[in-house]
Amino acid sequence: MLPRFSLRLDFERHRLGPGKASLLEGIRRTGSIAAAGRDMAMSYRRAWLLVDDLNHMFRGPLVQAQTGGRSGGGARLTDLGEEVLALYGATHATMTAAVEEQLRHFEALSAAPEIVPEP
């Protein structure tokens, strides 16, 4: 099996990696910071701290929390949030395509998985 890789971007004072990217995806899917965090077995407080960080990394906020109203809150990605999430995914895809041959080389060098005999 080809090794997989995860992408962690280091900005001057912030990081964007698979955890924050998954949280953004979850917020887009569920419309809720709390629900997105729960899907990742993350505390409500931790999800909010990550969103706060995400909202200060770029030229504007990525997540907009809606308070009140008939739905009692909820959250959605801003246009910038959609752009950053799409760019993160596209960067990962570009990398994957670029290094396919090198990943095959890693696979060829890696240890064979242990064979577990059938009982």
Added chain:
Amino acid sequence: MLPRFSLRLDFERHRLGPGKASLLEGIRRTGSIAAAGRDMAMSYRRAWLLVDDLNHMFRGPLVQAQTGGRSGGGARLTDLGEEVLALYGATHATMTAAVEEQLRHFEALSAAPEIVPEP
């Protein structure tokens, strides 16, 4: 400043990321597992555990510890260790070249660094 990224490869039961790659580089440079670990502010025990993991990830060991002799031990990379370390670096370089334009896009979207006024 362009964001930087680190590469973490996920094999079926092992991981190879920047920490283990730096340790391999340090062992090659210093000829010693202990010295390589010290350069990374890592305990002797932790450096040895990482080496043990590295030595079971691929088709053979990456690090050969030499015991005894006039130099009182020391360690070096095996041919396979050199190959894996070079492949890790080449994979990172290929990725960097492939996503340069996307990293510029991230840079353009990222928050301007705070300007600290001169005293």
